[in-house]
Each structure stands twice: as structure tokens, then as C-alpha cells.
Amino acid sequence: MRRLSLLPVAPLLVVLIGLAAAVTIVALGVSQIRRTGDREAQLRANTVAAAMASRLRFTALEDRGQLVDEAAQKGGDIELLLVSQDGHIVTDASLGGVSREEIVRMLVAGEGVSATLGGRQRFGTRPLGPPLEHLSVIALAAAPETPSETLRLVRAVAALTALLVGIAAAVTFSYARAANDEVALLRERIRKMADPKIEAVGTTIPIRALDEVGLLTMAFNTLVDRFIAAEKTYRADLAEAARVDAERLEFLAGLSHELRTPMNAILGFSHVLESGVDGPLSGDARESVEIIRTSGEHLRTLIDDILDLSALESGELKLTKRAVDVRRIADDVVREATALARHKKLELSVECASSVVVLADKRRVRQILTNLVSNAVKFTPHGTVIVRIAERGRFALIDVADTGYGVPENERAVIFEAYRQVAGARLHHGGAGLGLATVKQLVELHGGDIRLTSVVSEGSTFSFRLPLASEEDLAHSETRVSVSSVLPPDPEKVR
Numbered sequence: 001m002r003r004l005s006l007l008p009v010a011p012l013l014v015v016l017i018g019l020a021a022a023v024t025i026v027a028l029g030v031s032q033i034r035r036t037g038d039r040e041a042q043l044r045a046n047t048v049a050a051a052m053a054s055r056l057r058f059t060a061l062e063d064r065g066q067l068v069d070e071a072a073q074k075g076g077d078i079e080l081l082l083v084s085q086d087g088h089i090v091t092d093a094s095l096g097g098v099s100r101e102e103i104v105r106m107l108v109a110g111e112g113v114s115a116t117l118g119g120r121q122r123f124g125t126r127p128l129g130p131p132l133e134h135l136s137v138i139a140l141a142a143a144p145e146t147p148s149e150t151l152r153l154v155r156a157v158a159a160l161t162a163l164l165v166g167i168a169a170a171v172t173f174s175y176a177r178a179a180n181d182e183v184a185l186l187r188e189r190i191r192k193m194a195d196p197k198i199e200a201v202g203t204t205i206p207i208r209a210l211d212e213v214g215l216l217t218m219a220f221n222t223l224v225d226r227f228i229a230a231e232k233t234y235r236a237d238l239a240e241a242a243r244v245d246a247e248r249l250e251f252l253a254g255l256s257h258e259l260r261t262p263m264n265a266i267l268g269f270s271h272v273l274e275s276g277v278d279g280p281l282s283g284d285a286r287e288s289v290e291i292i293r294t295s296g297e298h299l300r301t302l303i304d305d306i307l308d309l310s311a312l313e314s315g316e317l318k319l320t321k322r323a324v325d326v327r328r329i330a331d332d333v334v335r336e337a338t339a340l341a342r343h344k345k346l347e348l349s350v351e352c353a354s355s356v357v358v359l360a361d362k363r364r365v366r367q368i369l370t371n372l373v374s375n376a377v378k379f380t381p382h383g384t385v386i387v388r389i390a391e392r393g394r395f396a397l398i399d400v401a402d403t404g405y406g407v408p409e410n411e412r413a414v415i416f417e418a419y420r421q422v423a424g425a426r427l428h429h430g431g432a433g434l435g436l437a438t439v440k441q442l443v444e445l446h447g448g449d450i451r452l453t454s455v456v457s458e459g460s461t462f463s464f465r466l467p468l469a470s471e472e473d474l475a476h477s478e479t480r481v482s483v484s485s486v487l488p489p490d491p492e493k494v495r
Helices: 006-057 061-074 100-109 149-194 212-275 283-314 326-340 362-378 425-429 435-445 471-476
Strands: 078-084 089-093 111-116 119-127 135-142 322-325 345-351 357-360 382-392 395-402 450-455 459-467
Touching (some): 006 119, 078 100, 100 119, 283 435, 322 326, 322 362, 322 471, 326 345, 326 362, 326 382, 326 395, 357 459, 362 395
Antiparallel strands (some): 078 089, 111 119, 119 135
């Protein structure tokens, strides 16, 4: 919708209304003048016709013509006709142009309007009476369509209209300009408050008039006061939340470090017991030690996830980027996952035509792939887990695809959030829901992205991108990787 400014519209409306009122007044005045002129002309015509009929009835035949002419000359705009009842003119003291048919119509009507050579006229007829009842007098009085007073009326109304409309337009323009300035000030202040790039000033606007704009300004000032109070509350709550979050991260990091020391001791002594250094173990004892070791390794993984997530959220985790071969890391991860999934009928493999070198932190890339492959093995009871690696433009595209349970559509949006898992996953498979949250942040920290495509009961595919290493990156890398340095893939898939 096109916006109209109040400043030119208001005076224009006043002018249009004033002109419409003036035209209406002129039209009504002209109509009234015309009706009054018609009544006066008709009265004059009737009066002159009656007077002439009385005088002609007692005037000699040879003097009637002269009497009619003298009366017409003295009457000014009066024209006279002495006619017979059949429409013949006996004496004509008019400008002419009156037909016999028109005379007969006048005699029948008695009075009315007629158009002759003299213009629009009102006529009145009177018979002379006995013994001259066959003769009648017709008096014509001028009654123009536009009376002479019309021009004076138009001039007077035009002058008065110009004066009043000019004053009204000036006053309206003044008020409209003041209102427009107030509205512009309000609009600019609201625009600044709504612009996220401009710091809200939070100052009120002075009220200069108690009109509609003044009421709007009062309402805006009330809104500003509420906004300032809400902003103060929000900033206080935000500061408190940041303080609590920092304390939480500090607590988690400290707790994880405290837990890691005894956990390393537990794992170390469990390995010693399993190795038989302190003597052989019975079957039950070896099974118990293995449970201790696997549970400890699981707990250490959770502690590491908490430490990594805390470092990522606090911005303390730093990457050491260099040129690394994703294919070699994927082979190592799949080989380790195959050993862990030996009790499952799973087929794990890596699909990559040649080496793909990315600029990344080798340890973190391994962590990303380990998390994704471990999740795929965990949630795939049978079938395949495939790691596909390919180059796409300036990025390396890595897919970890499985034929597992799949992720419902309503849970895909939150699966990368910390402490969130697919319904039932925590109950059946354990975990704290930190793995994918850590993976997402590590991928984005490398300048890439990750997404999920899944079909329930058919499997899931996690796809992420990492930037490829340039020739300059390869030249300055501590570990330069070439195609010839990469072992060819095993022709048989790892089982």
C-alpha cells in the first residue's frame, strides 16, 4: 500500500472541501436568484397586461396602436402584443419573432415562459373584455437564464472563499507540519529501537501537545519505560545465567579431572590383573576384571566427552591444523571399531578412491570419526557400516552410513544438542548424549558442517565436510602426505 504524507494531504483536503462548498453556495444562489427573477418578471408581465387591457378597452380604435407603442417604450424591457383570439397580431410592440402558434399557446396558458427574439421571457395575457372580448393583450417581461446578479454573486463568493480557504489551509498546514514532525520523531525513535545494530537509547520524548499525537507520544514513553525496565532485568538475568554457566563448566571440568586420576588407576590395575603379572586368574575372576575394565573405559569416555564439551563451550579448545589424510584415519577407526563389534554380524568398510588430504586437527578428526562410527556400530544390530570419503569442490565430504534403527523425523532437530538422545537410546545403550554435540561443534570449529539423513528401520547417514588442504598447506605441514604414501585399500572388507 502506498503511504501518503499528512503534510500535503491535509491542506489539499481543506482546499477541496472549501471549493466544493463555494460551488454549492453559488449553485444554490443562482437557482434562488433565477426563481426570484422569474417571479418578479411574471408579476410585471401580469400587471402590465392587466393595466393595458383596462386602458385599451376605453381607447379609440385609431389610438390603440400608439398607446401600445408608448407603453412598450416606457416599460423598458417590457414587450406588448395586441392580438385577436385566433392568434393574429393587431398591434405589435415587440422585437418580433413570435409565431401564431406561440400566440395561441400563450392565450390558452394565460402566463408562463416563452423564448422569442428578445430571449427568455415570462408572459402574461389579459382579454380586453366586452364589447372587445375578441382582443387580448400579451405582455412579455425579460427573464434571462443567467440573471445579472449571478456575476456579482460569483465574484463575492469567490473572494470570500479564497480568503477563508487560504486561512484554513495555512492553519491546517501548520498543524499538519507539527503533527508530521512529531510522528517523524516517533518513527525515527522506534526505528532506532528496532534496529539491532543501534544501541537503544531508552530516552523519552517530550510531549508538546495534548492531541492525538501527544497521546501517542505518552503511550510510547510508557512503552520505553517498560522496555528499559525489561532490558535491565534481562541483562541482570543474562549476567546471572552466564555466571551460573561458567560455574557449571568450571565444576564439570574440575570434577572430570578429579575423576580421571582414580579412573586411570582403576584401568591400569585392571590391565595388570588381566596380564597375569600378579598370578593367574580364575575364569570368574578374569570375567570380573574384564567387566571392571570395560566399565572403566566407558566411564573414561564419558569423562573425556564432558571435558571436550566444556572446553568447546568456554572457547578454550584450540585446534592444531595441518595436512592430514582422512582415508588413513578412517582405516584406523574402522579397524578399531571392528574389534569392538566382533560379537555383532556387522560389515565395516571404507570407500575412498584415493587419499583425501584436509587441513584439520588430526586428533579431533579421529575423535569425530570415532564418535560417528561407534554410534553407527552401537545402533546397528546387523548389516553394514560404511565410511565414504570424496572430494566436493573445496571440501572433503565424509559420510558414515549404517543400516541400523534410524532416527525419527521429530527427533532429528535435537539429536545434535548436548544431553539429548533418541528416545530409548539412553535406556538400551547408555551414554550421556554428548558425543554428537561434541562432533557438531568440532566440525563447525574446522569451518565445516554436518547433517543427518535417516529412514526409520532402514538406517542413517551422517555427512560432514572438512576443508581440503591447499598446496601451500602441504608445503608448510609438518607431515606431508602424498598419494604414493597411502597404502592401497584392503581388497577384503574388514569384518
